[in-house]
Amino acid sequence: MPELPEATTIARDVAALAGGRRVVRAAAFDESVSNVAPGEFARRLEGETLRGTGRRGKAILLDFGSVVGIVHLVISGRVLRLEGWREPDRIHSAVLEFEGGAVLAFTRLWLGYFELYPPGEVENHRLISRLGPDPFSEEFSAAYLAEAFGGRRASVKGLLLDQSLVAGLGNIYVDEVLFAAGVHPMRRAGTLSAGEIERIHAATRRILRRATELRGTTFDSYHDAFGERGRFQEELKVFARAGLACPECGSEVVKMRVAGRGTHVCPRCQPLN
Ligand SMILES: [Zn+2]
Numbered sequence: 127m128p129e130l131p132e133a134t135t136i137a138r139d140v141a142a143l144a145g146g147r148r149v150v151r152a153a154a155f156d157e158s159v160s161n162v163a164p165g166e167f168a169r170r171l172e173g174e175t176l177r178g179t180g181r182r183g184k185a186i187l188l189d190f191g192s193v194v195g196i197v198h199l200v201i202s203g204r205v206l207r208l209e210g211w212r213e214p215d216r217i218h219s220a221v222l223e224f225e226g227g228a229v230l231a232f233t234r235l236w237l238g239y240f241e242l243y244p245p246g247e248v249e250n251h252r253l254i255s256r257l258g259p260d261p262f263s264e265e266f267s268a269a270y271l272a273e274a275f276g277g278r279r280a281s282v283k284g285l286l287l288d289q290s291l292v293a294g295l296g297n298i299y300v301d302e303v304l305f306a307a308g309v310h311p312m313r314r315a316g317t318l319s320a321g322e323i324e325r326i327h328a329a330t331r332r333i334l335r336r337a338t339e340l341r342g343t344t345f346d347s348y349h350d351a352f353g354e355r356g357r358f359q360e361e362l363k364v365f366a367r368a369g370l371a372c373p374e375c376g377s378e379v380v381k382m383r384v385a386g387r388g389t390h391v392c393p394r395c396q397p398l399n
Pocket residue numbers: 372373374375376377392393394395396
């Protein structure tokens with residue numbers, strides 16, 4: 127699933143391809159794609175100009191002035207540049223053609239969506255209204271994390287995955303952040319020291335910034351809008367490296383289940399006790 131670095135990359139790519147351009151044709155495959163019916167989807171977008179793009183958590187925002195597109199790719203969704211117009215189908219959930227010929231397909235939105243909101247109501251969207259601070263916001267400080275973790279018996283991994291605590295982290299980057307911080311994912315959040323929390327905070331920003339520079343992590347379904355692969359997978363230390371040597375200490379990276387998710391840990395660099 128695209129996490130913060132991938133969503134940022136896609137939002138920037140869409141702006142580069144279509145920013146400042148008017149939508150000449152828009153279509154959604156069926157009722158499941160959006161919060162408005164396909165006919166309304168086309169009516170609201172056609173003739174509007176893409177003024178800019180942004181991101182909230184893992185969601186991509188497309189600012190068309192009178193209406194804002196909220197795109198959530200969830201697991202399988204992608205944004206692709208097409209050679210020319212094509213009618214939407216089960217794979218190509220929504221298709222937008224811009225003046226000058228750029229065509230973007232929002233594909234496989236089976237669990238995701240491309241919803242349309244009036245600009246003033248974006249903050250009330252059911253996903254966006256529940257998001258915690260962005261990792262790059264001023265609000266997301268070590269003191270904020272200490273407060274959020276205080277007294278909590280839940281695992282630190284589970285809390286970092288909680289979008290209402292911090293927005294944009296998913297399974298890949300939480301594993302990498304906790305490895306970089308030397309904190310075991312199963313640690314109860316309320317038992318973390320101030321030093322450990324500071325390391326988690328710093329690693330969160332450092333790793334997300336680096337992954338964004340490298341256009342994200344690519345395994346299978348994620349490619350950016352140009353069909354290119356991200357490159358952060360080359361810098362992963364533990365994620366998807368079970369059975370391989372830890373790059374720091376040489377111990378074997380192990381995979382376990384934490385907070386219901388496959389989790390990658392170096393038992394020596396991230397001791398539980
Ligand atoms: Zn290690």
